[in-house]
Each structure stands twice: as structure tokens, then as C-alpha cells.
Amino acid sequence: MxxxxxxxxxxxxxxxxxxxxxxxxxxxxxxxxxxxxxxxTPERPSLQSLKERELALHTREQEIRKKEEELVPLKKDIEEKLGELNELQMRLTSYAKALAEREEAMKDTKMAHLVELYTAMEPGKAAAIMEKLKMETVVLILRHMKGKSAGAIISLMKPEMGAQVVEKLSQMK
Incomplete structure (x- = not known):
């Protein structure tokens, strides 16, 4: 064996x-x-660990709710401030528009005054002064004058200057 x-x-x-x-x-x-x-047995969480996790989640949920409640007045304040800013922006836009209109009116008033001034001058003196001004200014003044007064002044300018003025006037709308 x-x-x-x-x-x-x-x-x-x-x-x-x-x-x-x-x-x-x-x-x-x-x-x-x-x-x-x-x-x-497969590893399963114990009842104690599940209760701890549930408590932690509940605590976290309460914290989130508390923060949400704190955010409500802040949100309301922000919305009010936005409303105020929008109102201010509208007022500023309105003021800017009024200022631009006022500026344009003043510019028109100044131009009307210049037109009256140059119309009241003798055409020869007006032509001599205009020859020393910027071309844009001369054209704007003559553009607002009556044709007869403007023609008399242009006719007494140096031929080169008169030709440039007429050309610029013809290009204006």
C-alpha cells in the first residue's frame, strides 16, 4: 500500500x-x-451610512434653500437698478437729441447771420474777404444766399477761386 x-x-x-x-x-x-x-455577500452600504448620507443631503438642501432666499432680495434690487439705468439712458438719449437739435439751430442761426452780413456788404468787399476764408465756409455762406447776391460776389472773385466755388456749389445736394 x-x-x-x-x-x-x-x-x-x-x-x-x-x-x-x-x-x-x-x-x-x-x-x-x-x-x-x-x-x-456583495458589499452593501450599511443602514447607518445611508442615514448619514441622507442627513448630509438634507442639510445641503436646506443650505441651498437659504441661499436662494437670500438671493431673492438681491435679484429684486438688481432689477430695480436696471430699471433706473434704463430710465437714465432714455433721459440721456433724449437730452442728447435735444442738444443736437439746439446745436443745429444755433448753427443755422449763425449761418443766417453770416448770410445777412455778407449780403449787406458791397459785393467787391465780400468777395475779397471770402477769398481768404476756407472753401467750405465760402460755399456754405453762398449756398444760403439768394442767387443774385451770391452771383454778384462770385463775379468779383479771382477767376480760379470763383470757378472752384461754382464747382463745389454744383456738387452740393
């Missing part, structure tokens, strides 16, 4: 040395062994 045990042990040792069996034994070595009577 001893011979039989030795023989079987040799076979067993021989079997463990084969590559397939060695690989299978190595894989089993890494797995935990379960003894009879022990059940394998």
Missing part, C-alpha cells in the same frame, strides 16, 4: 507541474477561500 501512495503522489506532483494545471492553481491562489457555512 505504501507503494500505491508513493505512486499516486508522484502522479499528483507530475500533474501539478504541467503548464495548464499550474496556471489554474495560480488563479485559484489569488481568490479568497470560502469555508462551508459562510455565504459570499
Amino acid at each position: 505504501l507503494a500505491a501512495k508513493i505512486f499516486l503522489s508522484g502522479l499528483f506532483l507530475k500533474a501539478e507541474s504541467s503548464p495548464a494545471i499550474s496556471l489554474a492553481l495560480a488563479e485559484d491562489a489569488g481568490k479568497p477561500r470560502v469555508s462551508q457555512g459562510e455565504g459570499v
